[in-house]
Structure formats: structure tokens, C-alpha cells
Amino acid sequence: MLPIQVTVVFIAIYVLESLAIIVQSSLIVAVLGREWVQVKRMSPVEMILISLGSCRFCLQWSSVLYNFCSYFNPDWVFWYIGIIWEFTNTLSFWLTSLLAVVYCVKIASFTHPIFFWLRWRILRLVPWLLLGSLLTSCVTIIFSAIRNYITVKLMSVKHFPRNNTVTERLQTVLQNFLISQQMVVLTIPFLLFVASTIVLISSLFQHLGQMQQHSSGHGNSSMKAQSTALRSLAVFLVFFISYFLTILVSARDSLFEKTTWFWVWQIIIYAVVSIHSTSLMLSNPKLKKVLKVRCW
Template sequence: MISLKWIVCLFLVFAAFLTGLTLNLYILIINFMDWKKGNRLQTCDQIHIIMALVNIILQCAVTIQGTMFILCEYIMYIKEVAICFYFVVPLLISFSLWLNACLCIFYVTKFANLSHPYFVWFKYNISTILPKIMLVSAVGTVALCVPSIWNIHLESQQVTTGNVTVTDKKMVISVWYTLMVAFLGCFLPLLISSLCLGHTLTTILRHVWRVNRKDSGFSRQNIQANIKAARTMILLLITCLTFYLTQVFDFAPNYDDKDTFISMGRKVLICRHFLCFYVLCIVIAMYRFYLFSINTSLHFTQWFPTCCFQFEK
């Protein structure tokens, strides 16, 4: 009999799955309809499509893994099944984070007003450079996750409680390999995303401050557009940093395994990770949803000497 807490976890997992699936499908449908009209897909749109596809596959994989952990945990300790999930899920997560970093790089090139020659060259060649970066990130994440096949081991331990002896199984992964995957597949892309979003956010806020001081001729609607854009950027930045800190704290040792919270076992930690991954995917999808919803009246346009959101007249 499944306890109430696991029923709640199962409900949250599927609720997050349906929400993220709906939003990501919306992104794909909008881009497909735009393409059917004969419009050329820009670099930003291509990243949106790839991210939506990766997020959908990731959410399916994570939902299956979470359901199996809750309903039939013993299956997850079969080595072949464990290796499959430990390869697929980190691969999709790392690639999704690198795609998010590519999108943030694209946005910062559109908003930032830097005069460095290399940045100017990168800005004018972004449409040809960014697809190559995405290809390298895809190949790199695969190369990073393939060694997990040889770094995952199943260990059995006899635990005796009174007159009862129980065999406890656990998956053991090389610490150094885990740190390498965490750094190259998680921390590094999130750091790049945070830096890019932080710079883009300061550019938007600086523009809002200039408009409020009446240094520009924009209307009140334009100010509200910039404020909404800044709020969206702050939400995405907070989500990225929260995910980053969650991963950092997971490396902290548990000093008391008999603690009530820790005694809930690996399932709570895994479900927390699942929900964190879902939140990351859903917020990214909601960000695309926001951009597509206002696409008829709001566009990313470059404004010299600053960049801003501008309503079409």
C-alpha cells in the first residue's frame, strides 16, 4: 500500500509533467505554424524548438524514472536499468542547460552594447556561430555521459536489525566522475546563463531608469514592456541559481542518517531533484510562452546606445 506522502509526490510529478508538456508543445506548434506560413526560422526560434524537444523527452524520462522509484523501486536497482537512466537523464539535463546557456548568449548579444572588437564580430556572426556551439555542446554532453556506463556499480550490504537480516542495495558512482559531470554539465552552463542573464537584466533595468527620467521618448506602454521583460529575466535567473545551489548542497555529507527527514530515504532526494528539473524546464517553457503570446506586438529590437523591448507602431 502506497502511503499518502508518495501519492502526493506522484501527483506532483504528473502535474508538473502535464504542465511542462503542454507549454513545450505550444512552443512547437507556434513555431510549426510560423514555418508553414513561409517565415524563416531565426536562430532564436531554432533554439526554442530544440529546447522544447529536449525538455519533452527529459520530462518523459524523469516521469518514468520517478514513477518506477515510487511504485517498484527494486527495478531501479537492476544494473542495466540503472545505467540506462543514469545515462539518459543526466545527458538530457546537461544538454538542456547548455541550450539554455546558448539562448542566454543569444539574448545578451542582442541587448548588450559592448564595443570590444571580438564582441562586435561575435554579434554579427551569431547566426552561424551559435548552431556550431549547440552541436559542440550536444557532442560534448554525450562524450561526458558515456563513461557513466563504467562508473556505476551496484553494491549489496547485509543489514541486521535484531533477528532480521535485510540485504540493502545501492548504486555507487565514482565521486570524481560525479564532480566532473556536475561541473561541466551543470555548474558551467548555469554560470554562463547567470552571467548573461545578469548582464541582460542590468541593461533592461538601466533602460527603464533612463525612460523614467524622461531621457527617452518612449511611452508608458514601452516602460511596462521593459518591466515585464525584467521580471521574466529575474524569475529565470533565480531559478537557475536555485538549481545551482541545490546541486551544491547535495554534495554536503549527511552526518546523521537517523534523522527523521533523512530517514525518508533516497526517494525524497530524487523526487526533489525531479521537481527541481521540472521547475527549470517549466519556467523556461513559460518564458517562451510569454514571448510567443506577445509576439504580435512586442519584439526584441536593438536600440542604440541601449537595447530595449519596443512596441510596434
């Protein structure tokens, strides 16, 4: 057990990270939403960004409420807040993978006919893919709500001595079901994200090699931009894999629950979310312009 002062420091860092994510998400929705109202048109990427910003805004608020309520009131069960967090987290995974697929199809320079077909098709299907991500997350929450309801009922009868053995076994089964559900629900969008990012990195790396063979004054600046993009994609790929693994490990609440290391775990998880939100804002011209004005 670490000193209480260290715990307070970790909680403060977590709160600052949460505020940063909330501000980033609000800015994404506000800027792109205002642009949509003015122009009456929105690109597929901006649709996903607005959806992802709204999702992460709700995700972070539910995370803050659930973590503080469950940490300072361990005898209460705040499963309804946990359901909101699980829903927004699942939806965030699907939206992130969808964004990676769209970027891959738009930017990758492969000349295979499949890429031409995808580039023509997927951009028109983005609204339906967003709806599909929402429906998939809703279906997942039905199973989560049933699981949490059974868990609450088990905790209410746990004080009966003769029911302890049966209750503990059922709780173990539910815990294993939770981990299996998280594996199935999150692994599919995670693999889509990883595959799309690796394909995009391969395309940029191949294009960089071609540019090096025909380097010029203007080509040097382009190669520098390509190299920066490759490093950014590689770094974020590592971060997102870490985020996926931390989410799976955190499903076993008994490892970090109600300890100082619980807040360290939360800091690690949402640091990746904040980094991703920052990279998305810097990659979008409209958001980048607003950031420059605000910073100035």
C-alpha cells in the same frame, strides 16, 4: 516519514508538473516546426527553442519513467533510463545557456565593438553551437555509462561478505566522481547563463535610467515594459540558480532516495523548468499568439 496521503499528493503534483512541461515542449516544437515547414526559414532563436523543446520533452518522459520505476521497484537498477535523463539534462543546460547568450547579444544595448562583433558572428554560428552542445553532452554520457556499468557490477557482487568493504569504498569513489562530474559538466553552461543574464540585466537597467531622464507619455509605457522585463530576468535568475543547486544536491541520492521528500525535491526541480518554459512561450510572438488563441 510523512503519511501515505501526503506522499500521494506530492506524486500527483509532480505528475501534473510533468504533464505541463510535456505539453509546453510539444507546443513549442509543433508551432515553430509548422512555421518552419511553411516559411522554409528559421531564426537562430527559434532553432534553439525547437531544440530545447525537444530536449525537455525527452527529459521529462525519462524523468517520469526513472522516478516511478526506481521508487516502486527499488531492487531493480534502471541505469539506462537514468543515462537518458542525464544526457537530456546536460543538453538542456547547454541549450538554455546558449539561448541566454543569444538573447544577451541581440538585446543588450552596449556599444562596445565586442558586442557588435558578437551580434554579427554568433547568430551565424548557432547551428554549429547546437551541434557542439549535442556532441559535448554525448561525450559526457560516455563517462556516465561507464560509471553506471561499474556500479551495476559492484551491486551484483555486494552479497559476498568478503567483498563488502571493497565494494563500499568503490561505491563511495563513484559517488564522489558523480558529484565532481556534475559540477564540471553543469557549471560551465551555468556560468555562461548567469554571466549573460547579468549583462543583459545591466544593459536594460542602464537603458531604463536613460529613459527616465527623457520620460514622456510613450516613454512611460516603455519604462513599464523595461521594468517588467528586469523583474522577470531577476526572478528567473534566482530560480535557475536554485535549479542548479537542486540538481547538484540531488546527485547525492542517499539524502532523498525512496522517501516522501524525494517527490518534494522533484516538484521543486521541475517547477523551475515549467516556469522557464512558460516564460519562453510568452516571450516569443508566434508562441504567444497561439497561447492567446488556445486560451480564448
